[in-house]
Amino acid sequence: MLASSVQRSKPTPYPSKARSALIRRAIVVALVLVALTLVTISFRSPTAGALHDVQGAGSTVLRPFQIAATRVAAPFRDAYDYVHSLANAKSENKKLRQINAKLREKDIHRAALAAKEQQLAKLLHFEQGRAFPNDFQAINVAVIAPPSGPFSHSLTVEAGSSSGIRLNSPVVSGEGLVGIVSNVTPHTAEVTLLTDPDSFVAARDVNTQVRGMVHTGPGGTLILDQVPKQLRVKARDVLVTAGTRNARYPDLYPYGIPIGRVSSVGATDTATFLQVQVQPYASLGSLDAVAVLVPKKPRR
């Protein structure tokens, strides 16, 4: 029994199913071919031709439906936009704050550069002007340590003896006299300011030719001292360095460097001299760059 072969019945064909599969495939192939034909025609003439006209007409027909759909969706879209903007507001705010901080930083940096540039321009103007002493040369230096407080009357510049700076060299800014070099190292120098209690500068009133000595008076203000009461000094008069009067005793400051302007003049019956208060031209607390005046001929 086991060895005998079993006659298998012939498989039953499924003509209807096979035919439907064929039809199905034919439909899909036809649709794909039509789509490919449309793509080809449309791609070859995208802006002209019958197909383009049909597409245009179809688009015109669809337009009202599109507008209707847009109008129906408008309230939902508005609601979505509202929620979306609310959700993004926090992160956007953070981002804007960061941008704002960066812009502020840049603005401050630019303002600082502009202020520095203004000082340098004034300094250059002074060095090229008529008030600049001929027998001196200017060494322009940056201020690396400004006066540290109200009781400090000196600043440090980033050049020293290696740049040609010498002790007792006058120091000026674009506005006027700053002080004198009081200490020198190879690469830095200390400048004692005009407002230092030990600083004395022989000065002359440009308007009245009256001479005196500029130094810090009681209370810390700058005064023009040693002016006899009978001499005439007015408020707003300009004071410059008096320069050398006797060649045997040369002055440390050359003639004509602007010092400041007379801010007030007073006199008492008991005092021998006038009480002349001076407002210095140089902004001694906010200097970025100064010029050290070094004599062209070395002093004996």
Added chain:
Amino acid sequence: MTLGDGVKAAALLFVAAVAQVSVFAEIHVFGAVPDVLLVSLVAFALLRGSVAGAVGGFFAGLIVDTASLGTLGLTSLVLTLAGYWIGRYGETTGRDRAHAPFLSVAVVTVLYQLGLLVVHFVLGESAPAGAVVRSLVPAIVLNLILTAPIYALVRRLLRPVQRDELTAEVQLLG
């Protein structure tokens, strides 16, 4: 498929195509656009089979290309194949499976995007593959969110066909 079913299906796909072009195309979430037309087509093809899916995809694509004044036939081509393939899946393996709509939407979303990318590339048009790939996951998520309500709506609109009405090439032996 009866005439009534045909009219309903045509109306469904027409509304979905118009809504897709006019409304949903402007919604961008993480670089992806929710595709209500694709999800509707998947639901329709699962319920009505491959031929209906292919025909539906073809005409829905024509509406999209006409309304957006794009290259005529381009979307049709891709949607025809998508409708046919999902229809076949519904007729065979995916029959009566609860996860079939979700699986179909996820797979078709990827194939549809890649298909469009390939067609655009072949035509020499702009085909930003990086942007498409990056937007795939968000697109799948968005379409999956749409799947449940749209499938329920389409199922309600078009009565599911009995098993014996569907074409079946897979013969179960035994």
